[in-house]
Amino acid sequence: MSFDALLFLSFGGPEGPDEVRPFLENVTRGRGVPPERLDEVAEHYHHFGGVSPINRLNKEIIAALEAELAAQGRELPVYFGNRNWHPMVEDTVARMADDGVRRALVFATSAWGGYSGCKQYHEDIARARESVGERAPELVKLRQFFDHPLFVEANADAVRRAFEELDPAQREQARLVFTAHSVPLRADEQEGPDGRPQWYSRQVAEAARLVAEAVGVDGYDVVWQSRSGPPQVPWLEPDICDHLDDLHAKGVRSVVVSPVGFVSDHLEVIWDLDNEAKEKADELGMGFARAGTAGPDPRFAKMIVELIAEHTDGAPPRKLSELPAAGSTTNGEPCAPGC
Numbered sequence: 547m548s549f550d551a552l553l554f555l556s557f558g559g560p561e562g563p564d565e566v567r568p569f570l571e572n573v574t575r576g577r578g579v580p581p582e583r584l585d586e587v588a589e590h591y592h593h594f595g596g597v598s599p600i601n602r603l604n605k606e607i608i609a610a611l612e613a614e615l616a617a618q619g620r621e622l623p624v625y626f627g628n629r630n631w632h633p634m635v636e637d638t639v640a641r642m643a644d645d646g647v648r649r650a651l652v653f654a655t656s657a658w659g660g661y662s663g664c665k666q667y668h669e670d671i672a673r674a675r676e677s678v679g680e681r682a683p684e685l686v687k688l689r690q691f692f693d694h695p696l697f698v699e700a701n702a703d704a705v706r707r708a709f710e711e712l713d714p715a716q717r718e719q720a721r722l723v724f725t726a727h728s729v730p731l732r733a734d735e736q737e738g739p740d741g742r743p744q745w746y747s748r749q750v751a752e753a754a755r756l757v758a759e760a761v762g763v764d765g766y767d768v769v770w771q772s773r774s775g776p777p778q779v780p781w782l783e784p785d786i787c788d789h790l791d792d793l794h795a796k797g798v799r800s801v802v803v804s805p806v807g808f809v810s811d812h813l814e815v816i817w818d819l820d821n822e823a824k825e826k827a828d829e830l831g832m833g834f835a836r837a838g839t840a841g842p843d844p845r846f847a848k849m850i851v852e853l854i855a856e857h858t859d860g861a862p863p864r865k866l867s868e869l870p871a872a873g874s875t876t877n878g879e880p881c882a883p884g885c
Contacts, residue, residue, distance in 0.1 A: 547857055547858060547860075548649065548858070549622065549649050549650055549651050549686070549857065549858060550622075550623075550646070550647040550648055550649055550650055550683070551622060551623045551624070551625055551642060551645075551647045551650040551651075551683075552611075552622050552623070552624045552625070552650060552651045552652070552653060552854065553624075553625050553626075553627055553635075553638065553639070553642070553650050553651070553652045553653070553685060554604065554607075554608050554611070554624055554625065554626050554627070554653050554655075555627055555628070555629070555635060555652050555653065555654045555655070555667055555670060555671070556600065556604050556626075556627075556628050556629070556654070556655040557600060557628060557629055557630055557655065557812075558572075558600065558601070558628030558629055558630040558631030558632070558634075559597075559598025559599070559600035559601055559630075559631055559812065559813065560591060560596055560597065560598055560631060561597050561598070561601060561631075561632075562596050562597065563591075563592060563595070563596030564596070565596065565631065566588050566591045566592065566596050567584070567588055569598075569630060569631045570584050570587055570588060571584070572630040572631065573630050574774065577775065578775070578776050579774055579775060579776065580776060583774060583776075587774065590813060590817045591813060593817070593821075594813065594816075594817075598812060598813045599810070599811065599812055599813065599816070600810065600812040600813070601628075601631075603810040603811065603812060603841060603842075604626065604655065604810070605626070606841075606842065607655075607809075607810070607841050607842075607846065607847065608624050608626060610844065610846070610847040611624060611847045611850050611851070612624055613847070614844075614847040614848055614850075614851050615851060618851060620851070620854070620858075622651075622854070623645075625638050625641065625642055625647075625650075626638060627639065627674070629666070629667070629670050635670050635671075635673075635674045636673065636674045636677040636678070638674070639674040639675060639677070639678050639682055639683070639685070640677070640678050642683055643678050643681040643682055643683060647683045648683050648684065649683055649684045649686075650683050650684070650685055650686070651685075651686050651687075651688055651854055651857055652667075652671060652685050652686065652687040652688060653688050653850055653853065653854075654667040654687060654688070655809045655810075655841075656690075656809070657690055657691050657692040657697060657749070657753070657807075657809070658690060658692055658726075658746050658749050658750065658807070659690055659738055659739075659745040659746055659749055659872055659873060660729060660733060660734065660736075660745060660746030661729070661733050661736075662727075662729065662733075663690075663746060664690060664872075664873050667687065668687060671685045671687065686857065687873060688850075688853040688854070688856075688857070688873070689853065689856070689863065689871050689872065689873045690749070690871070690872055690873035691849060691853060692749045692750070692752065692753045692867075693749075693752060693753060693756060693865050693866045693867040693869065694849050694852070694853075694864060694865065694866070695864055695865075695866055696845040696846065696848055696849035696852070696864075697753075697840055697845075697846070697849055698753070698756045698757055698760055698866055699760065699845055700840035700843035700845045700846055701753075701757045701804060701806050701837070701839075701840050702757050702760035702761050703843070704804065704837040704838040704839070704840070704843070705722065705757060705761050705763075705802060705804050705837045706761055707837065707838070708802045708803075708804070708835040708836060708837035708838075709761075709802055709835065711835040712800055712802070712833050712835050713833065716799065716800035716833035717800070719798070719799055719800055720800040720801060720802050720833065720835075721765065721766070721767065721793055721798045721800070721801050721802070722758060722761070722763045722765070722766040722767070722801075722802050722804065723766065723767045723768075723769055723786070723789065723793075723801050723802070723803050723804070724750070724753075724754040724757070724758075724766060724767065724768045724769070724803075724804045724805075724806045724807075725768075725769055725770065725771045725786050725803060725804070725805050725806070725807060725819065726750045726768070726770060726771070726805075726806060726807020726808070727770070727771065727772050727807050727808070727814065728770035728771060728772060728773040728781045728782045728783070728785070729746060729781060729782055730775055730779050730780065730781050730782075731780045731781060731782060732779075732780075733746070734746050734747050734782060738870070738872065739870045739872040740869070740870050745872075747782060748869065749869065750768060750806070750807055751768050752867045752869060753806050754766060754768045754804075754806055756866050756867065757804065757806060767789065767793075769783075769784050769785065769786050769789040770782045770783060770784065770785060770786070771785060771786045771805075771814070771818045771819070771823075772814045772818050773785070786803070786818070786819070786822075786823050787822060787823055787826045790823065790826045790827055790830060790832065791826070791830070793832075794830040794831075794832060798832070799831070799832055799833060800832055800833030800834070800835075801827065801832060801833070801834055801835075802835050802836075802837060803819055803823060803834070803835070803836045803837065804836075804837040805819060805836070805837070805839055808839050809839055809840060809841040809846075810839050810841040810842070811838065811839050811841075811842075815839065819836050820836060823836075824836070852864060
């Protein structure tokens with residue numbers, strides 16, 4: 547099956563202090579997030595000069611992807627669009643249409659199912675096509691990749707390197723803790739393509755299991771971070787900082803934290819983990835090492851090319867779990883009944 551291009555679709559982030567509040571309002575529109583919570587999160591961005599690293603990191607992944615495509619002799623131009631900030635996906639799809647693109651694949655920078663990690667990207671695709679009109683190219687989203695061998699291997703090597711950062715005495719007793727972005731319990735309770743609930747949290751748990759198995763670690767935990775909704779709405783727990791308190795109470799004296807739920811070291815990683823979680827560990831006298839994310843690893847670009855080949859060459863999906871290979875659809879239509 548032939549395609550003219552690839553759309554690299556991501557979340558977006560501000561690139562200057564004046565962009566922080568408008569960006570956060572875009573992200574939280576219609577979600578009932580209190581203004582004081584936006585003010586609090588805005589301070590996290592201003593701590594870094596009002597600039598999120600996410601666009602830069604995505605451009606680095608795109609450059610690695612373009613190099614991998616060229617190395618494999620695949621002529622597929624890559625376009626970059628975002629959900630919440632410039633370059634907005636609507637503008638990017640309009641440019642694709644202007645360039646004569648009629649059929650394109652879409653790589654979304656989320657390994658996961660659920661609303662914000664998958665369905666909302668389908669909504670982004672549909673909204674962008676509607677804004678362009680009849681000229682809009684057909685857009686086919688690549689599947690979720692939480693259990694792809696290259697994603698697992700990249701995260702496993704990052705965990706190994708983090709263990710090496712600890713002193714030998716700390717390393718022997720360190721607890722491995724995986725984190726991912728928390729979501730409202732109600733969102734996680736929706737059915738997945740296999741008819742069972744907790745599709746997102748089950749995928750995160752499976753990825754954590756696969757990475758821990760690859761590293762050779764038996765004892766590990768899966769916790770959550772970065773919740774942003776109103777306090778009366780229950781979200782996935784425990785939070786990483788609360789979990790560090792619990793581990794300390796149980797006598798754990800060092801941790802390795804793997805942000806397996808994130809593709810890149812963007813703001814929610816460098817603030818929530820490198821600042822807040824690290825400060826909590828220091829306060830408790832715990833050794834702390836944070837593993838890197840998979841995006842900068844050369845295997846991540848290779849993985850994207852393999853996902854592309856599933857559509858262009860009919861290559862069989864490479865997976866390490868029995869969970870369905872969901873998330874691949876055309877033009878924002880639902881993946882499967884009930885998904």
